[in-house]
């Protein structure tokens with residue numbers, strides 16, 4: 005039986021998310037980054053489909069690296085640069101190139117996997133703008149989608165690649 | 176929490192176009208509120224205590240340790256349910272909280288509300304339960320004779336079909352026993368909801384479900400409240416696939432909110448999700464097919480046993496479907512089907528995409544391949560020869576009156592070019608079976624090709640009063656469509672707008688909130704029914720408003736009604752004298768009409784399984800190409816090509832999405848998806864151990880044909896398209912693996928050991 009007399013340790017710390025410092029107060033030590041982003045900072049774009057590092061719905065960038073925020077203790081992310089889907093989304097009601105491609109190509113059905121994929125695809129195209137289909141499949145194989153069978157998602161990534169190269173050609 | 180979705184400027188998008196979905200932008204931006212994203216001031220978090228045992232008596236239950244945890248606001252168990260103690264879609268045999276006994280692992284025993292989700296979980300774990308563990312009943316065949324584990328007995332439902340001459344025989348016959356495992360819907364958005372107590376003594380529940388009104392009815396019965404005090408509001412649904420047809424925590428959450436007087440939220444972990452919803456029934460199936468020497472089917476005999484798990488759920492309807500479609504989309508003059516769904520101490524089973532049609536398709540299509548081999552006939556030829564056509568009689572005695580392009584889907588798939596044979600030597604490592612982790616020899620990879628056809632009913636069957644309600648409001652040139660129909664990801668929101676645009680010719684169509692508080696039932700988002708049903712109701716409501724608008728202009732301008740029409744967003748007269756915008760035509764009036772749409776009535780099956788039980792059917796075919804590593808038994812599905820009977824493609828892009836997504840779920844059942852049970856205990860309730868296809872596992876899906884033969888009676892001629900892709904894909908992949916290995920492989924999923932060990936044993940025998 006659980007020892008009900010021990011009071012859980014409460015912590016306060018600062019997280020840098022999307023370029024802004026956020027104060028987290030009186031949080032339990034066991035709270036993962038996903039929980040804190042969603043429930044304490046109100047950034048609910050990162051989703052919770054497994055909380056075991058298997059589905060990628062909670063994908064964020066930590067110091068530029070793609071991570072599952074559910075498997076990272078929030079308190080351990082202090083002093084690091086965290087970017088969530090909100091940080092990749094234009095203000096107003098516009099869409100980023102990747103987001104636009106997802107909507108236009110039919111890559112969004114229920115949409116639960118979508119924010120995580122937006123983070124992971126944005127990261128992929130920054131690292132590997134000319135990724136082949138196989139490289140795309142490999143790169144997003146950590147993002148589960150149950151609705152689409154991935155066909156339209158691949159098409160969206162390729163459309164985003166085209167949009168990106170067209171934009172760069174114009175520069 | 177109102178969701179009002181408005182199309183962006185410049186979007187025209189009527190029927191037949193690949194219109195963008197209105198919720199796509201918010202979903203891509205991460206702003207769309209799923210049920211797990213809800214919050215309310217002063218909100219508590221709930222957690223359910225679940226049984227770790229498949230079968231046990233509860234000899235004592237002490238909730239006090241949970242109350243003692245600081246931060247806990249309420250702890251509830253059996254005895255705290257004010258109304259009906261149990262719930263269920265077909266019959267309420269499932270307790271809200273287990274009382275004296277538990278019948279499956281994961282059955283809720285108590286519920287806690289606390290100020291933090293971790294506190295709620297700790298408190299639930301602190302509850303002291305003494306179990307007297309009993310031997311679980313887990314073998315579905317033994318269940319029929321075993322002592323009952325529920326007062327309603329162990330046989331959940333039985334359906335016989337006797338058609339034609341049961342004594343008929345053909346010159347060639349083949350026989351086999353087949354099995355399919357328990358599959359999980361594995362939607363990504365976990366079960367979640369927010370219950371808010373209301374000042375009037377009622378409760379508002381914001382949730383993800385498939386049918387708001389049927390949940391409402393069941394919750395109200397358990398809470399002992401009148402229907403109008405229980406208001407359900409749709410929140411964002413992260414996929415469903417059947418798993419949200421049954422309730423999972425709705426009653427417990429409302430009880431906690433009402434007890435504490437505070438909003439209470441719950442979000443299942445993935446493990447709880449696996450334990451907390453129904454699954455696809457595992458099936459054991461025996462078949463004998465007989466044909467004449469030319470390959471004309473003479474008789475199909477089948478004995479089907481579906482494991483329904485501990486509670487009834489929708490087992491009767493799943494079982495009836497399995498029986499009705501047991502012979503496949505073929506002309507079968509004589510049939511004998513003996514189908515039973517049984518109760519066991521395994522997790523409850525119910526609805527999943529394909530609903531009984533998936534299991535039998537795997538068996539009858541394997542039989543068709545066997546029969547083709549026995550006849551020395553091409554398997555595609557055998558299928559074409561027997562393919563159902565409009566006017567044929569099915570094994571239920573029902574004459575197929577609608578569109579039945581079975582031969583067309585078969586031909587389209589068979590004629591599609593095969594993917595290039597790469598020659599394993601030049602395929603990149605990651606494109607070989609096993610992907611990045613593979614270690615086997617390239618020259619031990621074999622390619623195989625398999626083919627399968629399947630079909631299923633659309634909408635509710637067997638006499639069910641299946642209806643849907645929709646409202647159209649026209650105000651200042653703006654159209655608002657309101658319905659309680661559930662968007663689960665399939666794109667119904669897009670379609671409702673397309674239909675309204677089609678009628679009014681305006682781009683600007685808003686969608687009202689889906690709630691039981693404002694409108695009647697839309698029925699379930701299941702059985703591939705909403706395109707037809709809610710599509711039909713939206714169409715009818717829009718037409719009613721359009722008619723009223725036009726007749727009001729006729730009256731005002733004193734012109735004959737017949738001289739006016741609504742066209743391209745304007746009310747015009749034939750002579751050109753009248754040409755008004757919607758705003759001008761309405762002249763300050765607001766028009767609102769609510770329509771109820773019903774499909775033609777169906778009949779129950781009689782005791783011989785005969786009757787016009789179904790309204791309409793949809794057909795599909797798949798061809799799968801696989802590469803199999805003969806040493807490790809690993810399979811890579813290289814390509815799946817499909818053709819589907821869709822009636823009419825109302826939104827081709829969304830239709831492709833349904834086909835690709837459903838196909839991937841079928842591929843999953845063929846090669847990887849199985850809830851592994853060990854004497855009633857789920858061994859793999861996580862995405863680490865229950866594997867669903869990733870982008871590397873999912874093959875490219877080639878659509879060789881969208882067969883558009885309009886369905887008589889269907890609004891716009893369109894058939895529902897969600898389920899057929901999940902029916903024959905499994906059978907096609909299994910057939911392809913058989914082709915590559917020469918093995919019998921009578922059970923899905925086909926695991927690596929089923930291939931590798933069987934081939935190794937075969938090799939040993941040869942030496």
Ligand code: FES
Pocket residue numbers: 051052053054055056057058059060061062063072073074075
């Ligand atoms: S929720 Fe983090 S990987 Fe699934």
Ligand code: FES
Pocket residue numbers: 111112113114115116117118148149150151152363413414664
């Ligand atoms: S769109 Fe539903 S999980 Fe990907």
